[in-house]
Amino acid sequence: MMNKNICLNLCKVSGIHPDKNLGQNFLINQQVIEDIVDSVEAGPEDTVVEIGCGIGALTYELCAEAGQLIGIELDKRVLPALESRLSEYNNYKIINQDVLEADFSSFGPKIKVVGNLPYYITTEIMKRLFTYHEYISDITVMMQTEVANKVVAKPGQDGYGLMSIMAANYGEVEVVTNVDGSNFFPPAPVQSTVLHIRILDKPRAVTSDEQHLFRFIKDALLLRRKTLLNSLAAAGYFGGDKAQIQEAIVKAGVEPSARAEKLTLQQLADLAEVFKK
Numbered sequence: 001m002m003n004k005n006i007c008l009n010l011c012k013v014s015g016i017h018p019d020k021n022l023g024q025n026f027l028i029n030q031q032v033i034e035d036i037v038d039s040v041e042a043g044p045e046d047t048v049v050e051i052g053c054g055i056g057a058l059t060y061e062l063c064a065e066a067g068q069l070i071g072i073e074l075d076k077r078v079l080p081a082l083e084s085r086l087s088e089y090n091n092y093k094i095i096n097q098d099v100l101e102a103d104f105s106s107f108g109p110k111i112k113v114v115g116n117l118p119y120y121i122t123t124e125i126m127k128r129l130f131t132y133h134e135y136i137s138d139i140t141v142m143m144q145t146e147v148a149n150k151v152v153a154k155p156g157q158d159g160y161g162l163m164s165i166m167a168a169n170y171g172e173v174e175v176v177t178n179v180d181g182s183n184f185f186p187p188a189p190v191q192s193t194v195l196h197i198r199i200l201d202k203p204r205a206v207t208s209d210e211q212h213l214f215r216f217i218k219d220a221l222l223l224r225r226k227t228l229l230n231s232l233a234a235a236g237y238f239g240g241d242k243a244q245i246q247e248a249i250v251k252a253g254v255e256p257s258a259r260a261e262k263l264t265l266q267q268l269a270d271l272a273e274v275f276k277k
């Protein structure tokens with residue numbers, strides 16, 4: 001159970017002043033906590049990895065459901081409060097580490113990932129999780145609505161970009177709920193959205209080199225109002241030689257005057273293959 005009084009009290013007795021720079025907005029609405037935990041659907045056989053445990057609003061509930069919980073928390077100051085909140089459980093391990101350095105392949109063959117993310121690094125975290133897709137069965141995360149909209153955007157829609165393409169490549173995304181800033185302590189200055197992403201057994205795009213694919217997509221989308229031909233010339237493919245670029249685009253079965261933001265994932269993957277150096 002978590003509410004504003006419990007949160008304030010835990011912060012007070014542990015001498016914690018939430019740190020804006022670490023994205024510390026702690027959840028104080030039990031209903032939102034339950035919505036997130038329910039959508040994780042953790043059972044006794046599951047290993048759940050939580051990103052950014054804070055003072056344990058989600059961790060406490062997750063320990064009750066999961067076989068094992070691994071929490072990754074960067075801020076040493078919150079650890080005593082977190083440990084005291086979890087004192088009735090013995091199925092958890094807290095790792096004091098930057099999530100952007102965490103090795104998600106080391107936690108088990110298929111983990112469930114959950115987190116009320118530190119918003120200042122949402123995009124970096126999502127990219128990192130997608131690179132570990134083989135080891136993850138699903139991801140339930142709260143992030144600022146603005147970024148969540150990018151994750152769910154379809155080709156041609158506002159916000160469509162690398163995030164949308166990665167999410168579509170690796171998973172099936174669903175909006176769980178929208179959360180107002182007043183549900184946090186201190187209140188969050190932005191609207192938030194909880195997403196559930198079921199990771200596919202096999203990524204959708206057929207590609208020989210995932211890293212190259214996403215580098216290429218980033219380049220192709222950089223000048224999103226330009227044609228593919230102009231974007232790729234500006235990005236320096238084939239030394240910026242438009243004739244060669246045009247030929248390569250046609251070879252991939254794509255129209256050179258198309259804009260990258262309108263292309264499907266597989267079209268982008270086909271293009272990436274012919275632009276491989």
Ligand code: SAM
Pocket residue numbers: 022023024025026027051052053054055056057058072073074075078097098099100115116117118119121
């Ligand atoms: N899960 C708690 C909750 O819902 O109340 C806290 C969520 S708070 C939005 C984000 C948490 O991520 C904070 O506890 C913060 O210290 C932690 N954090 C920030 N940067 C981090 C990083 N690079 N690696 C791991 N944890 C981080």
